[in-house]
Amino acid sequence: MNSRQITRRSFLKGMGAIAAGGTLPVSLVELAFADSSRNFTFAYISDSHIQHIKGTQFVRNWDRGLIRSVAETNMLLPKPDFVVYGGDLAQLGTQAELDHGAEMLAKLNYKYHCVMGEHDYYLDLGRYWGKLFGPHYYSWDHKGVHFIVLNSILTYDKWTHERWPTPEQRMLEMAGLDNPNGSPFMVGKKQRQWLQEDLKTLKKETPVVLFSHSPIQKIYKGWNFWTEDAEEVQALLRPFADVTVVYGHVHQIQYNQIGNISFHAVMATAWPWPYPESYAQAKTHLPKITVPMNRADPFFERDATGWQFINLKTGRIDISYNLYDNTNRTVAYNRKTSRPEDTTYQSPEKRIPPQSHY
Ligand SMILES: [Fe+2]
Numbered sequence: 001m002n003s004r005q006i007t008r009r010s011f012l013k014g015m016g017a018i019a020a021g022g023t024l025p026v027s028l029v030e031l032a033f034a035d036s037s038r039n040f041t042f043a044y045i046s047d048s049h050i051q052h053i054k055g056t057q058f059v060r061n062w063d064r065g066l067i068r069s070v071a072e073t074n075m076l077l078p079k080p081d082f083v084v085y086g087g088d089l090a091q092l093g094t095q096a097e098l099d100h101g102a103e104m105l106a107k108l109n110y111k112y113h114c115v116m117g118e119h120d121y122y123l124d125l126g127r128y129w130g131k132l133f134g135p136h137y138y139s140w141d142h143k144g145v146h147f148i149v150l151n152s153i154l155t156y157d158k159w160t161h162e163r164w165p166t167p168e169q170r171m172l173e174m175a176g177l178d179n180p181n182g183s184p185f186m187v188g189k190k191q192r193q194w195l196q197e198d199l200k201t202l203k204k205e206t207p208v209v210l211f212s213h214s215p216i217q218k219i220y221k222g223w224n225f226w227t228e229d230a231e232e233v234q235a236l237l238r239p240f241a242d243v244t245v246v247y248g249h250v251h252q253i254q255y256n257q258i259g260n261i262s263f264h265a266v267m268a269t270a271w272p273w274p275y276p277e278s279y280a281q282a283k284t285h286l287p288k289i290t291v292p293m294n295r296a297d298p299f300f301e302r303d304a305t306g307w308q309f310i311n312l313k314t315g316r317i318d319i320s321y322n323l324y325d326n327t328n329r330t331v332a333y334n335r336k337t338s339r340p341e342d343t344t345y346q347s348p349e350k351r352i353p354p355q356s357h358y
Pocket residue numbers: 047049087088117249250251268
């Protein structure tokens with residue numbers, strides 16, 4: 001038995017003790033709904049950034065974040081219907097990283113669906129990822145809800161195919177958060193046409209939930225918290241009554257409402273990013289975030305890392321964030337205000353500064 005196996009076993013044993021004590025995030029699902037027959041839940045894990053060092057060595061912190069989320073997800077009661085993995089499983093897209101991440105995900109007791117992240121993609125343009133996890137974009141129906149996965153981290157062909165001398169260089173250039181050599185993410189024409197076809201036969205009242213890695217909204221271009229053709233994708237989703245977009249990549253809790261579309265970001269299991277609005281200033285910060293947000297502390301290393309439990313009720317999402325080192329949070333769609341809100345902190349008095357300027 002190698003040391004990694006011992007660690008995992010000890011960890012799971014520890015989890016059992018926590019379960020007996022009743023402090024697992026099980027209580028997070030105790031949400032009261034009028035029409036409970038339509039409710040179902042799924043779990044969301046994202047941005048583990050599994051990083052290969054050499055040989056059989058990987059960055060242990062990132063491994064641990066993913067191992068923990070898988071273990072906790074497996075212990076949830078009631079059991080989620082499925083799990084979504086939100087992208088950036090790897091750090092530099094190598095086979096070693098993707099294999100190692102896939103091995104950890106294989107421990108999930110549920111079917112899981114994967115979203116492509118830029119860290120998974122830009123070494124071999126998603127070829128090995130595709131072998132492990134299947135198509136880069138796809139859709140399925142579950143209990144009356146239409147689910148869609150898009151690969152939103154594509155960019156201009158010229159940047160991808162001509163600009164860099166090696167695939168490794170291309171990967172490194174796209175892996176940086178604020179690298180001026182990066183290129184804006186986009187869904188692209190091919191997938192937009194596919195999406196249009198995919199949505200064609202759907203009834204307008206069918207709830208739609210779309211998973212992407214980058215936000216399908218323009219938040220901050222400097223860090224690629226951004227999708228260049230976000231408006232075009234949003235336009236395709238506009239005819240539907242209940243639309244939710246869930247995205248990874250930003251490593252922080254974010255929520256927003258644009259027209260009929262609710263947006264929810266999920267946390268990373270690896271590390272939190274700071275909030276671009278603190279740095280970007282209003283001019284580069286688009287769109288206007290329409291719902292004031294209570295934020296975790298980006299300067300506290302493990303704050304805002306974790307995974308999430310999602311309750312889907314009559315087409316809109318309640319998302320419970322299981323923060324590894326902070327109080328758990330729930331962001332739920334409020335039918336009265338037609339937007340997602342933090343159920344505990346939405347009132348201005350309870351909001352933690354610097355959010356008080358909203
Ligand atoms: Fe990431």
